Amino acid sequence: MRLPAELGAVYLKNNHCTFKVWAPNAKQVEVLLLTPGERLLPLQMEGDYFCGQGGDIPPGSLYFYRLNGEVDRPDPASRSQPQGVHGPSEVVTLEFPWNDHAWVGPPLTDYVIYELHVGTFTPEGSFDAVIPRLECLQELGVTAVELMPVAQFPGSRNWGYDGVFPFAVQYSYGGPEALRRLVNACHQRGLAVILDVVYNHLGPEGNYLRDFGPYFTQRYQTPWGEAINFDGPGGDEVRRYFISNALYWITDFHIDALRLDALHAVIDQSAQPFLAELAEAVHLQAARLGRRVYLIAESDLNDVRHLQASEIGGYGLDSHWLDDFHHALHTLLTRETGGYYQDFGGWEHLAASYRQGFVYAGQYSTFRRRRHGSSSQVIPPYRFIAFAQNHDQIGNRLNGERLSQLVSFEALKLAAAAVILSPFTPLLFMGEEYGEKAPFLYFISHTNPDLIEAVRRGRAQEFAHFDWESPPPDPQASETFERSRLEIGLLKQPEGRYLWQYYQKLLEIRREMIATVDLGSYYPEVQMLQPAAVLSLKYSRNNHYYWVFFGFSDRPQVFDPQLPAGTWRLRLASAESRWGGPGIDLAATCNSPHRHNLVISSHACMVYSQEGTSR
Incomplete structure (x- = not known):
């Protein structure tokens, strides 16, 4: 069917x-x-x-x-x-000259995700304009391109989460034909394509579905308005509509994965959950097509059921965004403690994420004033997606500051290593690989004056939990959108080039670790080395070892890593001058079990492998 x-x-x-x-x-x-x-x-x-x-x-x-x-x-x-x-x-035709007929898609373990917003990624703001940039992403080591939502939204400026026609491709980006060209070009370069889809609400302007049937319910509310009716009268046909949408992207656009936005706002009290039904349909269609297709959950519930098999009461999704990891890393780097960051900031939070995925796995959350989450320790870490930056964590700041505007250059490199050398699947947000300085602000282009004013008020209220006092930039102003475009010229400047090459090296080491120690299949051995403020990860498999050290101190620190017996080779030190660092004097190898104190620079990363395991 x-x-x-x-x-x-x-x-x-x-x-x-x-x-x-x-x-x-x-x-x-x-x-x-x-x-x-x-x-x-x-x-x-x-x-x-x-x-x-x-x-x-x-x-x-x-x-x-x-x-x-x-x-x-x-x-x-x-x-x-x-x-x-x-x-x-x-009326559109499905005819398209695909030349990706042999495409199967990479396994999830090989995903390195690059999230981008089509409208701000290039000056043209179109699907076709993305294609010339794919070669650079491929050279970097990216294996999957994630597109923020492209379902038709009001006007030409929007993050995409105000879409009101889930099947229609945003016309100002080039429409359905141009999206197929982009997917085809990605597959020709070995890049998978992830599409962000929104099944928790529709936008407020141009939303005519209620004239046709009970697509929405007033029994629940989301932060963005009426909830989708997945479990009330007519809910079976509403499910069919959204499942058809998922299969449409996978089948007719050759999309490799769908990122399911804000699943905490998908409210469904039925005994047969919509998400489980969606997962079953998508995986069945993937088998029919002979391709790998994944469903990625984004939720703040820390609910392991999203990833558990349906046979044991789970929903059967394939992967999950790991906000806890971001919050733990961000607070250590920035010392911010407002809003939901108040639950983080200690060493133990980042260590816990490296050990088990979710930090909050049932313990009390000060921000929520209740216990929060469930244990994810049984889930292989590659099924979590980790990041130091993404559209939400940047764009939901008052002024949309990227990490490059909040921390030092050395701390930027530390954040990159913390993500890429983690056991999780890494995600980069467009521009972070060269230290993009432009903010990523929240922007819209509605036409209803009352709605525009309501959005402005809503944005101001969102920051009530934070200590940001000035009003947010006007989301309706075209200037807000224009300020969010990438300044790609930064890649040609020395600092941008250093950072890009550093990311490339980290991703090269990550590929080695996947092949050598099966990175992502298990959680590493984690140590917090005090008082040096060093956190270490040890990966070992079949007598091969990688040891990663992260230094979070504001000053250089001397510490004893207590490496196991053998000869260890320094694979990377972020403070080296070739990465734009202050320079260090380190031997290329060191021996254990002899005590060998190491010096780690301020906000730095060092990676050692056992001699003979590298390639």
Whole structure:
């Protein structure tokens, strides 16, 4: 069964097209075809669906659904909205000259994720403009490109989380054809593509789904408005709509993974959870296609059920963003303690994440004023995605400051090593690999003045838990958007080049560790070496060893690593001058069990491997 082709307008051939829409709120539905020539195509009722087929409907034809002979609305499963969220939907063809037929996709253990926002990644702000940058990402060591949401949103400026047509590709980015070109180009370069999708709410402007049926429920609320109706009357068809959407991206756009936004806002009290049903459908379709396809959870619940198999009561998702790791690392580097950061800041928090994934695994949270989370120690660490920066953690700051604006250059390198040499799957946010200075601010381009003002008030209220006193930048102003564009020229400056080459070396070492000590399959041995403020990770497998030292002190420290017997080779020291550091005087090798005190620079990383294990 081919669910993606069932809903909406599906172009067949010879200018014929089928239409299918779920509309239990309507007694009559017609297709108002605007081009070529205005006419009405009646649809037949089949239960709560209205279906029909017509001719003389070539690709590019524009249409509305006319409800009860009175109200014209875009298609809830529209594939394209060339005139924006209030305009007519467009018939598109699925024909595309794919040349990735042998593509299977990398295993999750090999993922190195690069998150980007299409609108600010390049001056052009389009899918096509991303393609020339792929070669540089490949050279860096990236293996997967994650796109922030591309479902059609109001206007041309948005993070993407205000999308109101989940099947339609944002037209200002280039539309569906351009997205296919980008995915095809990524696969030609060996890069997987992750798409961020939003199944917890729809945006407020251009949201017409409630005119068709009970897509939403008032029994629950999300921070962004009405919750999706996954467990009430009509919930089965709402599930079908969103599962069809997931399969649409995977099947018709060859997407390799979906990042499921804010699952803590997917409220579902049913005995058969939507998320488990989604996972089953996606994995079944991946098997049919002969490809690796993953579902990535983003949630602040620290609920291990997201990753557990459905046979034991879990949802069967493949991976999970690890906010706890970010918060533990960020607070050590910046000393910030406002808002949710008040639960972090100690050495034990970062050590706990390296040992078990979630830091809060059932203990009391001061920020939440209750116990929080569940143990994730049984989950292999590669199934967690770790980061020092991402769109949320930067963009939800008052002024959108990146880490490059908050800490020193040496601390930036320490943060990179802490992520990339962790047992987790690493994620980089666009520009961090060369120390991008431009902020990533929150921006919109709504048209309703009352809605614009409501968003402004909401942004101000979001910072009530933090100690930031000035008002946030105006999200509606075009200047806010323009300030968020990458300054790619920084890559050509000395500091940017040093940092880029340093990231490249870290990713090279990571690949070695995956091949040698099976990095990511188990948690490392973690030690906190006090009072030197050094945290160490030891990876060992089949008599091969890697030992990673992170120095968080503001001053150089002398410490005894107590390395096991053997000859150890220095693989990387972040303070070396070739990485733009202050320079150090270290022997290329050291011997144990003889005591061998090491000096680690302020905010630095050192990596040793046992002689003979490196490649």
